[in-house]
Amino acid sequence: MKKIIAAALATTVLAGPLAAQDITEFRIGILGGENAQDRLNSHECLKTYTEEALGVPVKLFAPADYDGVIQGLLGGTIDMAWLGASGYAKTYLDDPEAVEPVLVKINLDGSYGYHSIGFARKDSGIASLEDMQGRKFGFGDPNSTSGYLIPSIEIPEQTGASMENGDYFGEVVFTGGHEQTIVAVNNGDVDGGVTWADGQGNWEDGYNSGALRKAVDAGLVDMNDLVEIWRSKPIPEGPIVLRKALPGDVKEKMVALVDGMYDVDKECTYNISAGESLGFDPIDHDAYLSIIAARQSKSN
Numbered sequence: 013m014k015k016i017i018a019a020a021l022a023t024t025v026l027a028g029p030l031a032a033q034d035i036t037e038f039r040i041g042i043l044g045g046e047n048a049q050d051r052l053n054s055h056e057c058l059k060t061y062t063e064e065a066l067g068v069p070v071k072l073f074a075p076a077d078y079d080g081v082i083q084g085l086l087g088g089t090i091d092m093a094w095l096g097a098s099g100y101a102k103t104y105l106d107d108p109e110a111v112e113p114v115l116v117k118i119n120l121d122g123s124y125g126y127h128s129i130g131f132a133r134k135d136s137g138i139a140s141l142e143d144m145q146g147r148k149f150g151f152g153d154p155n156s157t158s159g160y161l162i163p164s165i166e167i168p169e170q171t172g173a174s175m176e177n178g179d180y181f182g183e184v185v186f187t188g189g190h191e192q193t194i195v196a197v198n199n200g201d202v203d204g205g206v207t208w209a210d211g212q213g214n215w216e217d218g219y220n221s222g223a224l225r226k227a228v229d230a231g232l233v234d235m236n237d238l239v240e241i242w243r244s245k246p247i248p249e250g251p252i253v254l255r256k257a258l259p260g261d262v263k264e265k266m267v268a269l270v271d272g273m274y275d276v277d278k279e280c281t282y283n284i285s286a287g288e289s290l291g292f293d294p295i296d297h298d299a300y301l302s303i304i305a306a307r308q309s310k311s312n
Contacts, residue, residue, distance in 0.1 A: 034259050037069045038062055038266075041081035041093035044153060044189040048074040050230060057280035061273070065265050077188065078155035086110050091258060092266060094284075096208075096250035097300055098157035101307035103253070104297070113251030114267050116295035117285045119210045120220055124249045124295070127211040128158035128166075129224065130242030131197060132204040141170060141242045149181040150193045150205030158208035159190055161306060162244045170242075190223035191232070198233050204241060211243065213288065221287030229287075248303065251295050267294070 040058065042051040051074040062070045073090060075081055082103050084090030094117075095103065103111055116124045132138035138147070152159025164175050173180035185202065187193045193205040209222030216235045218224035227233045252270060254263050274281045274291025281291050 035066070035068055035091075035262060037071060038066050038262070039071045039073060039084075039089065039091045041084050041090035042072060042074045043081050043094060043096065043099065044074075044076070044078055047191060048076070050226075054283040057277065058270075058273075058284050061269055061277075061280070062266070065269050066262065078153045082106075082155060085253065085255060088255065088257065091255045092252065094250065094252045096155070096157040097248050097303040098161040098250075098307055099155050100251055100253060100300055101304040102155055104300075104304060105307065105311075109256055111253040112256050113253050113295050113297055113300065114263070115252040115270055115292040116249050116299070117221070118290040118293050119212055119249075120288055120290060121212060122290065123246075124293070125210075125246035126158065126208055126222060126249055127247060128162045128206050128244035129209050129211065129222075129240055130163070130167075130204060130206050131224075131238050132241050133197060133200065134237055134239045136200075136203060138204055138241055139239060141167065144204045144241065145171075145180055146182045147203035148183045148185065149175075150185055150187045150196050150202035152187055152190050152193050152205075152207065154186065156190070156208075157247055157250065157303065158244070159193065159206055160186075161303075161310065162247055163206045163242075164310070165306060166244050167242070191227060194223060194227045194233055198237065206242070210287075215240065218287075221285060221289055223286070225287035248299050251300070252292060 042055055052072050055072050059070045059072055073084060078099050081090060081093050082099055085093060085103055086107055100113060118124055138144055154160055168174055171180045175184050177183050187196050190207045193207050196202045197205045207223040209219040209224050211219055213220035218228035218235055228235060254266060270292050
């Protein structure tokens with residue numbers, strides 16, 4: 013299958029650029045999770061491949077928060093992004109015709125799930141969620157699946173208390189994103205927090221992929237200083253989405269490009285998939301019905 017995709021990718025690029033009147037530029041939004049410059053650097057390879065495939069200038073956007081990407085997709089100023097499942101749910105609930113999910117990252121074992129991982133400093137004496145009672149807890153972004161939506165549902169089920177300040181945790185704060193949460197826990201600014209990881213591979217590596225792996229790669233943390241204190245049930249990995257209003261051939265070329273990336277350039281695949289993966293495979297809207305329902309339940 014991957015050989016067929018790689019051949020399709022080669023054919024797509026060789027087929028030549030699009031006619032100028034189809035689109036004049038292509039805009040890729042990059043969700044938060046690490047600082048903006050690192051996000052831009054890791055996606056530079058995708059920018060280059062996209063310019064070759066489409067024959068138009070490509071712009072990368074790394075807004076300060078998740079909502080910046082979501083609003084760009086809704087407003088038509090961003091054409092493509094890799095959203096978290098909750099971010100896709102918000103986009104769909106705001107406008108079902110704005111975007112379509114086309115691809116999902118595949119883990120090394122062939123699955124496309126990941127986890128919200130609760131963690132703390134090892135020297136804090138916190139080894140479980142129970143030890144976090146009365147302490148300061150850090151969420152990432154309100155539109156993050158693993159950094160807010162899922163833990164805000166599953167943790168209260170476990171503790172029997174709400175996430176309100178003083179109910180179970182002494183204080184609950186938003187850090188602004190995954191990297192910020194990791195740094196805040198590592199620096200002792202919060203006692204514990206949540207981030208995302210595939211949960212596969214070794215803890216000391218930050219697992220195979222996810223925000224912890226990116227933080228290790230960037231030299232921000234030594235995982236031996238941290239300890240896992242909680243793990244969510246499996247969450248469906250968020251989709252790469254394309255704006256529905258794009259021309260059909262543009263969408264086809266971008267799906268072929270990213271779908272075939274693993275065979276063409278594994279380093280670029282590593283960069284854009286936040287660590288070790290088998291690249292990206294097709295996905296559709298139905299994979300996210302449970303997350304859409306969860307997001308709806310939180311807004312009611």
